[in-house]
């Protein structure tokens with residue numbers, strides 16, 4: 618499932634093609650998206666493309682009528698821009714917006730993806746603070762952790778405090794910070810919180826720089842896969858040797874709040 622760096626990658630790739638384009642018509646070809654009122658899209662000009670949490674937000678506002686087209690990729694959704702031939706299996710195309718030049722297509726094999734319209738900005742604003750926003754500082758992280766409790770990794774996955782952590786990057790950040798994902802957040806020292814913040818920002822920036830992590834379905838709007846996978850240190854490596862220099866530990870997998878967590882019990886304390 619795409620996580621924040623993957624969604625950001627799609628958003629950045631869409632930004633290369635969409636702003637300034639006008640939607641000529643839009644068409645839904647999946648009952649699950651039947652609620653989408655495509656008539657409202659025709660004639661709108663795309664002002665920009667943003668990300669809110671894991672939502673792709675395409676701004677179609679005019680001065681008098683705000684409107685955003687929001688896309689959630691979920692498991693297997695792909696948003697592609699084409700300026701010619703169609704790139705993928707037509708059976709999985711769920712939505713198309715024909716532009717004055719080119720088109721946007723939404724493909725989704727498993728059909729968990731969602732497209733909807735929002736009429737006010739509050740409609741897509743995530744509840745927590747975005748990792749990539751300037752407000753996400755060590756002090757703010759310390760404040761968010763505050764008097765909270767519970768194990769670290771599931772806490773990172775809550776989207777009401779910090780927006781953007783997903784299962785892969787939560788394991789990777791805990792590893793980089795040398796923190797046991799099972800540690801109670803109440804026990805984190807100010808220095809450890811600072812380290813956690815540092816590696817969070819560093820890993821997300823690096824993942825975005827490399828176009829995210831592609832396991833199977835993910836690609837940007839030009840159909841390119843991400844290559845951050847080769848930088849993963851613990852995720853998916855159960856039983857393998859720890860990659861930290863000088864550590865002879867083995868990566869372990871535990872299940873926390875129903876999700877797999879990968880970590881090295883030797884060097885993550």
Ligand SMILES: [Zn+2]
Pocket residue numbers: 859860861864865866867881882883884885
């Ligand atoms: Zn280790």
